[in-house]
Amino acid sequence: xxxxxxxxxxxxxxxxxxxxxxxxxxxxxxxxxxxxxxxxxxxxxxxxxxxxxxxxxxxxxxxxxxxxxxxxxxxxxxxxxxxxxxxxxxxxxxxxxxxxxxxxxxxxxxxx
Amino acid sequence: xxxxxxxxxxxxxxxxxxxxxxxxxxxxxxxxxxxxxxxxxxxxxxxxxxxxxxxxxxxxxxxxxxxxxxxxxxxxxxxxxxxxxxxxxxxxxxxxxxxxxxxxxxxxxxx
Numbered sequence: 434x435x436x437x438x439x440x441x442x443x444x445x446x447x448x449x450x451x452x453x454x455x456x457x458x459x460x461x462x463x464x465x466x467x468x469x470x471x472x473x474x475x476x477x478x479x480x481x482x483x484x485x486x487x488x489x490x491x492x493x494x495x496x497x498x499x500x501x502x503x504x505x506x507x508x509x510x511x512x513x514x515x516x517x518x519x520x521x522x523x524x525x526x527x528x529x530x531x532x533x534x535x536x537x538x539x540x541x542x543x544x545x
Numbered sequence: 546x547x548x549x550x551x552x553x554x555x556x557x558x559x560x561x562x563x564x565x566x567x568x569x570x571x572x573x574x575x576x577x578x579x580x581x582x583x584x585x586x587x588x589x590x591x592x593x594x595x596x597x598x599x600x601x602x603x604x605x606x607x608x609x610x611x612x613x614x615x616x617x618x619x620x621x622x623x624x625x626x627x628x629x630x631x632x633x634x635x636x637x638x639x640x641x642x643x644x645x646x647x648x649x650x651x652x653x654x655x656x
Contacts, residue, residue, distance in 0.1 A: 464642065475649065476589060476633065481642040489642045524588050531642040532577040532596070536588035 435460055437527050437537040445543045449514050454540045456508040456525030465508045466526040466534060467500065469493075476524070481531075482508065515544045546571050551634055551647030560656050564621040568634035568647045571615065575636040575645075578610050580619045583631045583649065592619070592632075624654045 440455045456465070465482040480490040482500055499511045508527075512519055520543050526534040551568045558564055566580075577596055581589035595601045598612045607620040617636075621628055631649040 466642065468644075476635075476644075476646040478643040478645070483642070491643065522586075532579070532594055532637065533591060534579075534644060535591055536581075538588045539586075541586075 435462060435527055435529075435535045437525055437535065439523075439525050439537040439540050441540060442538070443541045443543070445545065446515055448517060448544055452512050452515055452542065454510045454512075454523050454525075454542070456510075456527075456537055457506060458508070458527045462527040462529055464528045464531055464534070465500075465502070466528075467510045468524045468526060468536070469521040470524065470539075471521045479510070512542075515542075517544050520544045548572055549634065549636060549645050549647040552650055553648055555651040555653050557653045557655065558624055560624060560626060560654055562624050562654070564619075564624050564628070564652060564654075566619040566621075566632050566634075566650050566652070568617050568636075569615055570617070570636060570645075572636075572638070572645075573612075573615070574638040576639045577637045578608070578617050579635040579644065580606075580608055581633040581635060581646075582628075583633055585631075589633055589635075621652075624652075626654050626656050628652060629654045 438457045467479040470476045480494045481488045522539040524539045525537040528534045549570045579594040580592045583589045595608045601608045605622045609618040631651045633649045634647040635644040
């Protein structure tokens with residue numbers, strides 16, 4: 434099973450601040466994803482990234498969000514101006530195809 | 546109607562029991578069906594995936610898909626206390642990358 438790490442494990446930020454969540458796949462993969470899980474709710478898709486561009490995104494993924502692979506290995510999710518409702522676990526997922534998605538341990542984002 | 550429905554549980558069983566976990570869905574375009582296991586405050590772990598209808602077995606786990614009924618199942622044989630976790634079903638359509646998850650069923654296996 435592919436390995437992926439995420440940093441930080443927990444991020445506390447104030448409303449209106451920008452946060453960057455990082456995902457580091459241990460091996461090469463073609464597909465990269467971000468999902469989030471609000472406490473007590475289901476896992477929700479945010480965005481997929483393939484061939485260095487966004488290939489699919491949900492209605493949650495609005496202009497406040499952006500993704501990039503700045504150095505070809507890290508995969509980042511940026512939230513420009515955080516809101517209280519952005520508090521959630523954010524999971525990075527990777528895969529060689531779109532039907533085997535392997536999730537990282539997650540970053541818990543707390544917006545105060 | 547929710548796109549994917551899953552009983553949240555908890556489902557409590559004694560060690561050694563056969564566990565049946567289920568999801569129903571409404572979108573007939575779904576072709577890939579996955580089961581994930583999630584321990585508290587951890588990331589989902591892919592257990593197995595199935596394409597279209599049929600059965601798939603992996604060790605103590607068997608996944609079944611009945612597309613005519615829009616119903617999928619995961620069976621766990623000889624359940625162990627270490628199987629205690631939340632089990633998430635997820636699915637997607639061909640040509641899409643987005644996984645649509647159920648809310649998860651919490652399973653408790655007592656020794």
